[in-house]
Amino acid sequence: MRTLLWxxxxxxxxxxxxxxxxxxxxxxxxxxxxxxxxxxxxxGARELAPHRVQFLLASLRExxxxxxxxxxxxxxxxxxxARAIPELAQRLKVxxxxxxxxxxxxxxxxxxxxxxxxxxxxxRYRGELLIDPHVVRTGAGGVFKVYTPFARAVREGxxxxxxxxxxxxxxxxxxxxxxxxxxxxxxxxxxPKIILGGERAGRERLxxxxxxxxxxxxxxxNRMDHEGTSRLGADLHFGTLSARSVWCALAxxxxxxxxxxxxFSAELxxxxxxxxxxxxxxxxxxxxxxxxxxxxxxxxxxxxxxAWWRGTTGYPIIDASARQLLETGFVHNRARMIxxxxxxxxxxxxxxxxxxxxxxxxTDGDLAQNNLGWQWSAGCGCDAxxxxxxxxxxxxxxxxxxxxxxxRRYVPELAELPARYIHAPWTAPASVLxxxxxxxxxxxxxxxxxxxxxxxxxxxxxxxxxxxxxxxHP
DNA sequence: TGAAATGTTGGGGCG
DNA sequence: ACGCCCCAACATTTC
Numbered sequence: 001m002r003t004l005l006w007x008x009x010x011x012x013x014x015x016x017x018x019x020x021x022x023x024x025x026x027x028x029x030x031x032x033x034x035x036x037x038x039x040x041x042x043x044g045a046r047e048l049a050p051h052r053v054q055f056l057l058a059s060l061r062e063x064x065x066x067x068x069x070x071x072x073x074x075x076x077x078x079x080x081x082a083r084a085i086p087e088l089a090q091r092l093k094v095x096x097x098x099x100x101x102x103x104x105x106x107x108x109x110x111x112x113x114x115x116x117x118x119x120x121x122x123x124r125y126r127g128e129l130l131i132d133p134h135v136v137r138t139g140a141g142g143v144f145k146v147y148t149p150f151a152r153a154v155r156e157g158x159x160x161x162x163x164x165x166x167x168x169x170x171x172x173x174x175x176x177x178x179x180x181x182x183x184x185x186x187x188x189x190x191x192p193k194i195i196l197g198g199e200r201a202g203r204e205r206l207x208x209x210x211x212x213x214x215x216x217x218x219x220x221x222n223r224m225d226h227e228g229t230s231r232l233g234a235d236l237h238f239g240t241l242s243a244r245s246v247w248c249a250l251a252x253x254x255x256x257x258x259x260x261x262x263x264f265s266a267e268l269x270x271x272x273x274x275x276x277x278x279x280x281x282x283x284x285x286x287x288x289x290x291x292x293x294x295x296x297x298x299x300x301x302x303x304x305x306x307a308w309w310r311g312t313t314g315y316p317i318i319d320a321s322a323r324q325l326l327e328t329g330f331v332h333n334r335a336r337m338i339x340x341x342x343x344x345x346x347x348x349x350x351x352x353x354x355x356x357x358x359x360x361x362x363t364d365g366d367l368a369q370n371n372l373g374w375q376w377s378a379g380c381g382c383d384a385x386x387x388x389x390x391x392x393x394x395x396x397x398x399x400x401x402x403x404x405x406x407x408r409r410y411v412p413e414l415a416e417l418p419a420r421y422i423h424a425p426w427t428a429p430a431s432v433l434x435x436x437x438x439x440x441x442x443x444x445x446x447x448x449x450x451x452x453x454x455x456x457x458x459x460x461x462x463x464x465x466x467x468x469x470x471x472x473h474p
Numbered sequence: 475t476g477a478a479a480t481g482t483t484g485g486g487g488c489g
Numbered sequence: 490a491c492g493c494c495c496c497a498a499c500a501t502t503t504c
Contacts, residue, residue, distance in 0.1 A: 222475080270475095337475070376475090388504040389476045396476090455477080459504055481501065488493085 002174060003027035004094040006085060007034045007074070008107075010128045011100040011239035012059040013199040014066045014166040018125035019098040024167035029174045031092055032067055032074050034060060035081040036182060042079075051194050051329035051363040052234075057187055058197030059240050064184065066199065072170035076182045082110055086117040092174065096120050100239070101127035103275055104367050105282035128236070130243045130272050131157050133279040143280045147383045150276065151269040161248050193328045195234055195363055202235035210249060215256045218263045224317075224332045225405040230264065231330075233364025236271060243268060274372035277382045284371055284382070292466055293380035298350035307448055308343050309357050311411070314447035316423055317397035318342050320410040327410065329363035334400050340377030341391040346454040348461065351378035379462070387462045390455045397423035413443050 005023045014020060023030050040048055040056075064074040077084050089097055101124040102111055115122040126132070136144065136153055144150035195201075209230040213220060220228030235241040250265055278284060287294060307313045311322030321335035331339070336358070344351045355374040359365045375381025379389070401407060404422030408415040414422055416436035421428035425438055426446055433440060440446050 334475080341476095385475075386504090390504090392477060452478095455504095463504080477504090479501100479503070481499100483497100483499080485495105485497095487495085489491105 001027045001096070002029040002092070002094045003031070003171075004085075004089055004092065004097045005030060005032045006081075006097060006099045007032060007063065008081075008099060008102065009034075009037075009056060009238060010102070011242075012056075012063045013202075013240050013242065014063070014070070015199070015203075016163040016242040016245045017100070017166075018164055019100050019123075021164040021167060022123075022125060023098050024170050027171045030072055030171040031088075031094065031173060031177070031179075032072055032170075033085075033088065034063075034074060034076050035079045035084050036076060036185070037079045037081065039079075041185060049360055049365060051191070051361060052237075052365055054187055054190055054194050055197035055234050055238060055363050057185060058190075058201075059199065059238050060184055062198035062200060066166075067170060070167060070170040071172055073173055075179050076184055077179070078182050082113050082117070085114050088179075089118055089120060092177070092179075094120060097122050098125060099123070100125055101132075103127060103129065103133065103279050105278070105285065126244075128239055128243060129275055130154060130247055130268065133276045136276060144273075144276070145382055147270065147273050150273050151266065154269055154272055155265075158247060161244055161251075163242075163245055163248055191329075195231065195330065197234070197238070197240065199240045202232070202240035205231055205235065206241055206246060206249060210253055210256075214250070214253070214264055215260050217260045218257075221263070222334050222400050224320075224335050224401045225403060225409075229333060230267075233330075233362075233366070233369075237364050237366045237369075243271070270372075271366075271369055273382075274366075274368040277372060278368040281382075284375065285367070288378075288380035289375055289382045290380050290384070292469070293378075296350075296380070296465055297348075297461060299348040301347060301349055304347045304448060305343075305349055305353055307445075308339075308347060308349070308354070312445050313342070313449075314426070314445040315342065315393040315451075316404075316407040316411055316414055316425065317393050317401065320407045323410040325358070325361050329361055331358075331362070332406070334396070335406070336373060337377055338391045338393055338396045340374055341389075342393055344374075344378040345390050345458040346393075346449050346451070348458065351375065351380070387466065388459055390458060392451060392455075394424045394451065411444070414438060 003023045005019060011017055040053055067074050077088065085097065097118060097120060102108055131154055138144055144153065213228045217228065220226055232241060232246060236243055247265065247268055250261060281289065309322055311319035313319055317335065318339050321331050321339045325331045340351065340354055343349050343354045351374045355370055359370050372381055376384045379385060379387035402419065404419045407422050414425060417425060417428065417438060418432065421432060425444060426440060438444055
């Protein structure tokens with residue numbers, strides 16, 4: 001049996017890899033392949049999601065080493081995959097092509113084409129999810145649209161998980177294999193602030209989290225000034241950790257509170273819910289999940305949008321999150337929610353602009369999760385927060401960055417302000433501002449919108465739109 | 475995985 | 490001692 005194992009950028013690991021495990025067990029010869037997509041590595045694509053490209057390349061380099069250590073050799077070829085994989089399969093005379101299943105709409109469509117073009121079986125093994133989305137159904141056989149019952153159903157289906165060991169040895173390449181392989185692209189200037197890619201780093205992050213912050217996760221995870229979150233987003237996206245292995249590691253950890261276990265597993269289930277929703281409703285990529293939000297009167301506000309993404313809105317917590325993203329490729333989850341709410345509700349700017357921006361810069365950027373997060377924040381998503389919940393960027397800052405250290409770190413021009421004023425510098429007495437070296441409107445902007453007014457405006461606009469049934473009778 | 479407005483309660487100051 | 494008012498603290502409702 002000669003097997004082509006196609007790694008696809010969401011399964012860059014050797015542990016708990018169903019397709020790799022099967023390939024190792026059942027093949028005499030094995031050709032592991034990674035296809036450089038034209039989208040990210042073709043001409044002119046250099047600036048697309050640079051942080052994810054960096055993480056991807058680091059992970060690929062390590063995967064290649066792990067495969068080499070097991071007697072195999074990762075082959076890098078140029079895309080597009082829909083052409084490269086059938087060609088390769090034919091030229092190498094493989095008996096089958098194995099992959100980890102894909103769930104995103106484009107990838108599913110591509111896989112259908114490839115499966116049709118191949119003359120040999122195209123076998124899809126378990127992919128990046130905890131559980132196959134098509135088996136998760138309501139009692140009536142429908143699709144879950146609310147998180148809580150969805151989570152309950154998935155938890156029920158995840159008892160007694162079995163993980164796959166990393167193969168200790170892999171079948172060799174076919175003797176005399178001649179492949180025109182591409183070199184793994186080198187990063188010109190790797191950004192040291194981007195989280196380190198690769199399976200080893202991922203496993204270390206998981207261990208560090210489970211040995212430490214997970215126990216106080218229920219409260220600490222909200223603290224923007226602390227390192228209380230798992231930081232596993234990119235690992236779960238690129239598959240340097242399998243979601244199932246994280247689930248099991250958490251379940252096996254006996255010395256933490258039940259509440260902590262429940263709280264963190266709930267985050268894994270939110271991730272699952274996002275992928276499940278996209279799988280069932282691919283149109284969420286183009287339009288709101290809730291049809292009554294179609295035609296929502298978002299405003300064109302180029303200057304406002306630029307202030308939002310550059311971090312010059314005059315609201316320190318918003319600006320800190322914007323700059324954290326540009327600087328580090330990451331934003332604390334609570335800061336994401338506050339900022340998304342601000343863009344959609346305070347600024348009345350279409351959440352899709354924010355969605356695109358986050359997707360460009362987040363190292364953990366994931367199509368399904370990013371979309372769910374933005375629609376949830378804007379109030380138009382699957383089990384979204386109701387439209388009338390509007391975060392107050394000042395009180396959220398005071399509550400979850402009480403000393404202002406998060407703001408100080410990313411908005412250095414406010415670093416000398418006392419905690420009492422750091423989330424609302426315009427309320428500080430002139431003497432305090434002067435002592436802190438802050439000149440409002442010069443060294444740091446005044447708020448571009450007034451919170452109370454913006455909140456009222458959004459509530460008015462949203463309630464008018466929703467009760468008018470604008471989407472039903474356009 | 476809100477915030478603000480509105481309502482209720484109860485302790486204490488004071489005439 | 491008593492009723493009245495104030496208001497902080499908490500609860501409920503509304504957006």
